[in-house]
Amino acid sequence: MRLRRFSAVLRARNYEFFRDRAAWGWSVLFPVLVVMGFAYAFSGDSLELYKVGVHGGSAAAHEAAFFKVRYIQFIPIEELAEAITKVQRHQLDMLFDMTRGRYWVNDSSPRGYILERILTGDGEGRFLRQSVSGEQIRYVDWVIPGVIGMNMMFSALFGVGYVIVRYRKNGVLKRLRATPLTAFEFLAAQVMSRLWLIVSIVILVYLSTDLVVDFRMYGSYADLLVVLILGAITLISLGLTIAARISSEELANGLLNLISWPMLFLSGVWFSIEGLHPYIQKFALILPLTHVTEAARAVMIDGAGLMAISDHLLALMAMTALFLAIGSYTFRWE
């Protein structure tokens, strides 16, 4: 790869983006407005359903009347320790360990208090009370990693995929192909241009909205940056794969929407996927945005380090390798 050629194309792409006021405004203002809007809309309480985790047995199979109460969502739990942390964070209102007959509530959670009153008012005395304490994680704290991930996804997919398809359609790629520029140099310049842009915008969005909303951040900013950079590279690679051969903007638009909308709803951006059907939860694991969101959320809310989120990071690396391999193999200039 020749750095001179790479930097020439990188510079041209940067000029193109920064001088396009509409694209610039959309890339920066939209995510800020979304986060602000969510901060305002969910500044009060969290979601309407009561969420109760159930470990070591099925809530439906239990005879106690409590487990038949409507408007309580019973969520199967596999890792008890993780679930206790969620009770601390107010992400679960109550947690049952069916095998050992215990339950946990957060002493400072009004929702936990109400659920506990329902449980004890029902005359249920077989469960031993365990209390935890911890600061409530507001919905906006919970949703911000997802919103950042969503912004990255749209910027990566449409900002790279769509641009390459436009270049192919209007003849820019054909003209560049006639020069000594290689496909790798061209694609690397597109990735780099969008990567630093995404990371800069995410930092800007984070800082500006943090001034207003004051997010919780229990982890390391460096770890969060690692997650965001790796996530951005994965999503950009996915955009390149989509754009590798297509020359129709309409088709590209359709495919990019086909990929982005399921990610938007099934990657845990807006709500936890724990309550979804197990098959959908498994499906969500093949979506890069799921790993970006969960890793960023683990760092921000749970204070997780890189080792704790290594599964997500490895998944993102594997996806990046796969997308780049497919993208570079199938790429065509025209």
Added chain:
Amino acid sequence: MKKGFINPVLLEVRDLVKHYRDIVAVDGISFSIAKGLCFGLLGPNGAGKTTTVEMLEGVNPPTRGEILYLGSPIGPQFKEDAGIMFQRTALQDHITVREALSMFQQLYRRSTSIEKLIEQYSLQEFVDRDTRKLSGGQRQRLLLAIAMINAPDILFLDEPTTGLDPQSRRNFWRLVKSIKAMEKTVVLTTHYMEEAYMLCDEIAIMDHGRIIAQGTPDQLLAEHFNDVVLVLPEDDFHADLEVLPNAIFNEDGKVEILSRDVNATIIRLLELGTSLSQLQIRPRTLEDLFLELTGKELRS
């Protein structure tokens, strides 16, 4: 000045074929292009000239056949040595003329000074303008300057003056002549026979993916014609066309008479009471040659 074909061969094409599914765009053509000459590919739309030139440029792989540059198959070095101006091209949005030149300059190992190109191709007035805001003539001059950014040994121009007004077209011809004067090899495709005649040292006429005639313009005209054309306004010609062999009405409302003996034809016209006040006599052109060879207008 037209040159003899004693120059060494720069580009050689052997039995070149290009299929697009069931369509045969180029059907087994062979020719060679000598160094320092301007080689023209003429033909109507769909003749296969753009496909041919794109295969020569290395951007469209042939289905079959060989293209040799300095005796070897075209490879990475060819891209360093070739300058290309496509028939239809676009540059990145929101970049200025100078930035476009600068970007392309950095893509090559060898390059020409940007300031020199700006002056040579008269880009000074709009050098800081967004490339999307240029007129047709300005844009073609910029694209020609970009094609020359690497000081190419061979320059490909694919219908470079299509859509330009006559003044811009003549201005463009002047620039191409200046490039020829630098001993560059030029490969030109065009609809315009006047352009081919003005610029090309050798031409190949294509139709249905095949070369149907090749040589210098004068050679081809001499080989195919030994007559001239007498042109009269229709209103001045009062007799039936049948009385004169080789006379036709053309699309411009004029009568054209092909004649090997101008004196005899003029005497016959006078006998028929024809006014000769607006008589024009012109030699045969490449347009006539094309019509003769294919039965089609060059620009149909």
